[in-house]
Amino acid sequence: MAGRPRGGTADKRQAILGGALTVFARDGYARSSIDAIAAEANVSTRTIYNHFQDKATLFQVVIQESADRVAARHIELIDRYLRKVTDPEEDLVDFGLAIGDPGEEEQTHFALVRQVHAESEHIPRAAVEAWLRSGPLKVRQALASRLAGIPGLDLPDPERAALHLMRLITPDPIPLRPPTPEETRAHVTAGIRAFLYGYRRADAPA
Amino acid sequence: MAGRPRGGTADKRQAILGGALTVFARDGYARSSIDAIAAEANVSTRTIYNHFQDKATLFQVVIQESADRVAARHIELIDRYLRKVTDPEEDLVDFGLAIGDPGEEEQTHFALVRQVHAESEHIPRAAVEAWLRSGPLKVRQALASRLAGIPGLDLPDPERAALHLMRLITPDPIPLRPPTPEETRAHVTAGIRAFLYGYRRADAPA
DNA sequence: CAATAAATGCAATAGTCGTTGTAGTTAATC
DNA sequence: GATTAACTACAACGACTATTGCATTTATTG
Numbered sequence: 126m127a128g129r130p131r132g133g134t135a136d137k138r139q140a141i142l143g144g145a146l147t148v149f150a151r152d153g154y155a156r157s158s159i160d161a162i163a164a165e166a167n168v169s170t171r172t173i174y175n176h177f178q179d180k181a182t183l184f185q186v187v188i189q190e191s192a193d194r195v196a197a198r199h200i201e202l203i204d205r206y207l208r209k210v211t212d213p214e215e216d217l218v219d220f221g222l223a224i225g226d227p228g229e230e231e232q233t234h235f236a237l238v239r240q241v242h243a244e245s246e247h248i249p250r251a252a253v254e255a256w257l258r259s260g261p262l263k264v265r266q267a268l269a270s271r272l273a274g275i276p277g278l279d280l281p282d283p284e285r286a287a288l289h290l291m292r293l294i295t296p297d298p299i300p301l302r303p304p305t306p307e308e309t310r311a312h313v314t315a316g317i318r319a320f321l322y323g324y325r326r327a328d329a330p331a
Numbered sequence: 332m333a334g335r336p337r338g339g340t341a342d343k344r345q346a347i348l349g350g351a352l353t354v355f356a357r358d359g360y361a362r363s364s365i366d367a368i369a370a371e372a373n374v375s376t377r378t379i380y381n382h383f384q385d386k387a388t389l390f391q392v393v394i395q396e397s398a399d400r401v402a403a404r405h406i407e408l409i410d411r412y413l414r415k416v417t418d419p420e421e422d423l424v425d426f427g428l429a430i431g432d433p434g435e436e437e438q439t440h441f442a443l444v445r446q447v448h449a450e451s452e453h454i455p456r457a458a459v460e461a462w463l464r465s466g467p468l469k470v471r472q473a474l475a476s477r478l479a480g481i482p483g484l485d486l487p488d489p490e491r492a493a494l495h496l497m498r499l500i501t502p503d504p505i506p507l508r509p510p511t512p513e514e515t516r517a518h519v520t521a522g523i524r525a526f527l528y529g530y531r532r533a534d535a536p537a
Numbered sequence: 538c539a540a541t542a543a544a545t546g547c548a549a550t551a552g553t554c555g556t557t558g559t560a561g562t563t564a565a566t567c
Numbered sequence: 568g569a570t571t572a573a574c575t576a577c578a579a580c581g582a583c584t585a586t587t588g589c590a591t592t593t594a595t596t597g
């Protein structure tokens with residue numbers, strides 16, 4: 126038995142998923158043509174159909190794998206910055222800056238999330254729920270349990286607090302102009318302060 | 332000079348804009364066909380092209396008019412609920428419930444905003460900025476100046492505080508299940524409390 | 538090198554969509 | 568009721584797209 130078993134199958138699949146992620150995040154589902162994805166991935170369109178049933182399932186795989194990957198990285202950041210919190214403000218700001226980093230991957234991630242939000246009614250319910258659970262909800266839970274361990278905070282509903290924290294540090298989806306690093310830091314710092322003051326224990330020091 | 336001057340021109344234009352709003356908000360720009368918009372508006376496709384240059388400009392007009400209309404209503408709500416604030420929590424919760432009302436118009440509005448967020452890179456920069464300024468930014472400014480008038484709050488940056496408030500009360504874009512009215516109230520109340528505690532003056536009563 | 542599985546290039550199908558032209562119909566004004 | 572602007576129905580064009588089949592090439596394993 127010969128053939129091409131390990132040859133490029135896995136490589137090609139990854140190339141396709143990478144190209145599809147780029148194109149879907151930039152152009153949205155409907156605007157993204159298979160040809161554009163193939164070009165971005167340096168792959169023939171036929172190969173895409175050898176690996177994936179159709180465009181819709183390719184999209185579902187892309188958003189699911191992206192959710193898994195990003196959630197893993199975010200949980201890693203949560204563990205790194207919030208496992209042992211010495212200075213809540215400093216640690217949370219560092220966490221917020223890491224998550225909102227204007228790196229390429231983060232930008233692509235936020236763009237894809239916006240596409241999912243816009244397309245959610247046109248994606249099978251099960252796929253949306255799977256994305257939600259293994260992505261945002263998972264991160265929210267991890268963040269909630271870490272927040273509960275920070276002293277000086279009063280969190281009647283840790284999951285809701287985690288949602289609030291994320292909302293307060295999320296970057297502007299449409300900035301009038303790209304923020305400078307200082308502005309980004311100011312944005313995150315202000316969000317963290319509002320959060321910390323908002324959830325400060327009544328008997329905590331001012 | 333005879334003709335059909337007042338006949339239906341204004342009516343048709345409104346019908347088209349209404350149908351386009353519905354379809355664009357539901358399906359997004361790329362998925363929305365002119366035929367679907369025409370059907371939704373009970374108008375022939377040809378009439379659409381008699382009123383608007385092309386699909387792209389129709390979309391820009393739709394989002395611009397929607398931004399104007401919603402901003403006007405939101406500012407009205409801001410004036411109604413926050414002109415004279417007696418009980419900050421109660422008044423802000425009422426405001427938040429009014430803005431996040433699961434009425435048809437509010438739902439359509441939020442859906443269209445998600446579409447704009449997803450499409451922002453494919454809309455002429457000038458149109459996006461105009462939408463931003465006459466929509467979200469305008470509301471944010473109005474809210475900021477009202478918030479500055481609420482006693483017991485310490486707002487170093489009222490505009491940022493307004494952004495925080497909006498973020499804390501915005502409904503979930505993809506709920507696992509439609510929230511009950513009680514859940515909606517709990518969500519808004521929790522957001523308002525976090526905001527109020529977060530921006531409470533240091534010398535204010537607990 | 539031989540065998541073979543995967544990838545490619547290319548053509549073709551079938552459908553959709555934006556847009557325009559045209560001829561006829563409707564309805565408002567005079 | 569005549570005039571005329573607006574609306575409609577309909578066809579048509581060109582472009583794009585998802586998807587498949589097939590013949591050919593590539594690269595990997597034995």
